[in-house]
Amino acid sequence: MTMKVRGLRWWMIGLLTLGTITNYLARSSLSVAAPTVLHHLNISTHEYGWITGAFLVMYPIGAPLTGYLMDRVGLRMGFLLCGVAWSLICMAHGFVQGWVGLFVLRGVLGLVEASFIPGGMRAAAYWFPPHERGTAAGVFNLGTSTGAILAPPLIAWSILHYSWQTAFVIVGCIGLVWAGLWLTFYRHPDRHPALSQEEAGYIGVTGEAARHTSAEPGPKVLEILRQRNFWGIALPRFFADPVWGTLVYWMPLYLYQARGFDLKAIALTAWLPFVAADLGCMVGGPLSAWLKRHFDLPIVNGKRAVFTMAAVLMVGMTGVGLVSxxxxxxxxxxxxxxxxxxxxxxxxxxxxxxxxxxxxxxxTGLAAFVAGLGNFAFTMTMGWFVSRVGYTPFFVALGLGDLIGATLLWTLVKPSGTVSPGVARQEARA
Incomplete structure (x- = not known):
């Protein structure tokens, strides 16, 4: 008889968080190594903009494709395929000879790395009841900032002790180790032998639900695109995601070019914004749940209120390029x-x-596609204009964009009481 694991849902989301860390190690590795790679391969800032743009143009394309993949083949096989792919692609970075090779690899990397958010939210939807999904999303998103935190010291250490080529190989090997762990330990909740009956009932996995899982029809993309709720969560991400793209892809280069930081200084400071981001991961979900618990605010309205408060805080980022x-x-x-x-x-x-x-x-994948369009447009504009006007205008735009997103979120998303009966039945089961 298989031993039942208490709180198995948190172990599963923890395993997913480890995968997100390897995802972001691979994603962040080039930005940390950029000063060295650009020098050794004689790559210009404008060409670097195209390299990062390749990732950002393929990432939004990959998001709906991998999201649909997860909905069709399941998380276990879907994440295994994507995890192995992003690890091997990262390792291949160490064998390129010029900017064109990096351009191609970053594009393919964006295609497969887009899987972690749609896959992660699918995991949260099946493994957690509604009031815990925001917290679960925050936990697996800890991997984004944790990976970005670990990347500067790991990549810098690898470059200083070995070479920039070895740095990419090391990161890729870490990803392959995680893929093996995922294949070994992950199962869907209605098929996981370590899930207790008590926890299954708590998260909404019943015998009836399990029997109907395989009979559920696949997602209908055109119907999703016709719903205002979709655009209500997709358009705010269009304005929000360029902030993260700037931190991941441009911040080390900004510190190097505009603030005069060397590689060691970047390694000592570039991880700090991601520590702050970790704290943000753990604030959004619990705060919206707290608003529901203490003020009886519906969970969707609570999330909109938290989004708005954070958008106001984001205004402070307008001063990054203005302070001395x-x-x-x-x-x-x-x-x-x-x-x-x-x-x-x-x-x-x-x-x-x-x-x-x-x-x-x-x-989630389709919304990430819309977000990726904003990220791509921003980074391509940034890559062309940085050498001409500097970084300051872009930080001003980043600081104000989320206020537009908050307005759209309140305008387009329906109150939680008006969600479809199908969703309401699922909420009741969970």
Missing amino acids: SPAMAVFLLCLGGFAHQTLSITVISMSADLFPRREVGTV
């Missing part, structure tokens, strides 16, 4: 990281509140 002190600039970047992850968790997790579980991966 490098320390103050880093502090404002930290404030931006905290505010962004706070609001990001709330809007991402709303897909599980507004849509049926079987559609959550696809909905």
Whole structure:
């Protein structure tokens, strides 16, 4: 008889968090190594903009594709395929000879790395009851900032002790180890032998629900796109995601070019905004649940309120390029990281509140596609203009964009009481 594990849902989301860490280690590795790689391969800032743009143009394409993949083949096989793929692609970075090779690899990497948010939200929808999904989303999103925190010291250490090529190989090997762990330990909740009957009832996995899981129809993309709730959570992400793209892809280069930081200084400071982002991950979900518990505010309205408060905090990021002190600039970047992850968790997790579980991966992926368009447009504009006008205007735009997103979130998303009966039945079961 298989031993039952208490709180198994948290172990599963913890396993997913480890995968997110490897995802972001692979994603962040080039930005940390950029000063060295650009020098050794004679790559210009404009070409670097195209390299990062390749990731960002393929990432939004990959999000709905991988989200649909997760909804069709399941998380176990879907994440295994994507995890192995992003690890091997990261390792291949160490064998390129010029910017074109990096351009191609970053594009393919964006295609498969887009899987973690739609897959993660699908996991949260099936493994957690509605009031815990925001917190679950915050937990697995800890991997984004944790991976970005670990990347600067790991990549810098690898470059200083070995080479920039070895750095990419090391990160890829870490990803392959996680893929093995995922294959070994993850199962869908209605098939996991370690899930207790008590926890199964708590998260909504009943015998009846399990029998109907395989019979559920697949997600219908066109129907999703016709719903205002979809655009209500997708458009705010269009304005929000460029903040994260800037922190991940441009912040080390900004500190190097505009603030005069060397590689060691970048390694000592570039992780700080991601520590603040970790705190933001753990604020959005619990705060919206606290608003419901103490003020009887519906969970969707609570998330909208948290998004708005974080958008106001984000205004502080407008001063990053205006302050003279490098320390103050880093502090404002930290404030931006905290505010962004706070609001990001709330809007991402709303897909599980507004849509049926079987559609959550696809909905989240489609919303990520819209967010990726904003990220791509911003980074391509940034890559061309940085050498001409500097970084300051872009930080001003980043600081104000989420106020537009908050307005759209309140305008387009229906109150929680008006969600479809299918969703309401699922909420009741969970």
